[in-house]
Amino acid sequence: MAYQTLTVEIDDYVALIRLNRPEALNALNAQLLGELGDALAEADRNEKVRCIVLTGSEKAFAAGADIKEMAGKSFVDVYTDDLFGAEIDRITATRKPIIAAVSGYALGGGCELAMACDFILCADNAKFGQPEINLGVIAGIGGTQRLTRFVGKSKAMEMHLTGRFMDAAEAERSGLVSRVVPAAKLIPEALAAARKIAEKGQIAVMAAKEAVNRAYETTLREGILFERRSFQALFATEDQKEGMAAFLEKREPQFRDR
């Protein structure tokens, strides 16, 4: 499918999705969010895709929701349309892993989009922030909840109340990103991580993603029970037999996603 606000390249079982609205620093408008939802759903269905990398430009992953598009809307408009609700639900419904590769600004909805992915790799020039307070609003795509879970209350509260940005080093120190890499290496590193995931048995990959995400949705007791049942269920797969046999026979496993 051809998109106007993003590009999709598929190679070696990895889909690289690049947000592409350079004139607005990849600000998230309705068209971009709709196309992103379509591209992710298509990647989820495509047997040639096992992992997804979502990125922007060197200057901006995304500078937030599109302020020009939002500025004139009323409460009735955004409430009736449930602004950003359906869009973000489509993104988080993706079952294949999504790595956010963040270079430059990830602000407001851009930071929230990165946090809605499964993990974030960032370039050393990355800047994260929730500056909605400067616009007379607050985060609306999960930022008050997800940032707080990532970095704790004190830092999240400061960022939401003052609008200050966090640089890459602070983001890594705080647990917001898994790793910082030099800007020129961001995409190769993200693709390498994605290819590593693509080599695994995909039933276990999907189960691991579901189980880790449970940690954000439920109590410790329920989450551990969910994990235990998923772990046990994986013994019904051929990949479990193959993975353990390969280890014992000192060879590489040949997973078949069964």
Ligand code: CAA
């Ligand atoms: N929406 C719409 N357009 C945006 C935008 C946004 N969020 N961010 C940047 N742009 C546009 C600018 O208007 C500008 O376009 P024009 O040349 O047509 O004026 C173009 O992108 C380049 O931006 P700047 O000239 O401002 O670039 P800069 O390098 O001087 O500054 C920046 C970069 C610090 C990121 C600055 O653009 C900025 O502060 N952007 C807004 C950040 C923000 O407030 N994000 C939160 C949005 S609200 C939100 O996201 C709500 C939510 O949670 C759901």
